[in-house]
Amino acid sequence: MDEPLPTARALVRDRFPTARTAFLAGSVLTHRRTPTSDLDIVVLMDGPPAPGRENLVHRGWPTELFLQTEAVWRDFAEKETAKRSSPLLAMCAEGTLLFDEDGLGASLQAEARSRWAAGPPPLSDGERDHLRYIVTDLLDDLRGCADPAERLYLVSHLLQRASELVLLVGGHWLGGGKWLSRRLAAADPDLHHALYEAAREATDGDIKGFEAAVSRALDAAGGPLWDGYRIG
Known part of the structure; x- marks a missing residue:
């Protein structure tokens, strides 16, 4: 060519x-x-x-x-x-x-x-809390998941949501597909590496590393949020 x-x-x-x-x-x-x-x-x-x-x-x-x-x-x-x-x-x-x-x-x-x-518009407190709730809820689902197919989908969805949470809380632009990976790698290379390496292990059933990496993302946003979360 x-x-x-x-x-x-x-x-x-x-x-x-x-x-x-x-x-x-x-x-x-x-x-x-x-x-x-x-x-x-x-x-x-x-x-x-x-x-x-x-x-x-x-x-x-x-x-x-x-x-x-x-x-x-x-x-x-x-x-x-x-x-x-x-x-x-x-x-x-x-x-x-x-x-x-x-x-x-x-x-x-x-x-x-x-x-x-x-950079993009900053998150409001309500937007940040909603993202924390979503990631917390997905992580709880993963902890209790015994179905390999469901686990794969949960890990995939959590990888995306946790990455988006880190980017948005840090004031970085989002991206889709490969660009989400690239944006996170530029913004937080250590967490990016931890997430994708642990995600591969989690799809095979060992979720401990992935759980820890997602928890790091949550902590950077203010911690898990589920009990007491309200809208409206």
Whole structure:
């Protein structure tokens, strides 16, 4: 396959000649690149075919195109920020400008970097307590679980929830799938290592290490919460 940067640039120029700017982002530009890495491209234009999204294979590269106007970009950024997980800000903050016709790309990249560095909105006390309750409840279920299939699902769900709890309490952005692992590894490498190593043991029935790692996550958030928890 051709190199990712010139390939992505040529694709956007050919398919969207009126585009104002474009970013190439994702693992393909890093040491994490794998044989299945794709080209994640954010394209800014003034109108149709934006807004939209398209998946295709171009010169052997799996490619995801995120087509946006400036107004749609800002709307997406606001909505994702409210959810404390913003792939768009991350792509534009950490990605590479493919071209920039009128300065919009540089402006959006500066804004994305500033907002990304500032972190997501802080948790309210109620939100933090709700997360503590969820993790506490799941951990209690795991302690009493005797079914191997159920144990596997509980460990998987607890791994996600405990990771999210640590990130949010620490003021870090969330991520989905592999990005949840990467965000936690950057925020708290020791706990990240403890969680995933113990999770593998827990799926085989030995939950002691995993229980201890999840308890560390709970303690960082204020401790377990179940008895006396109320909403409303």
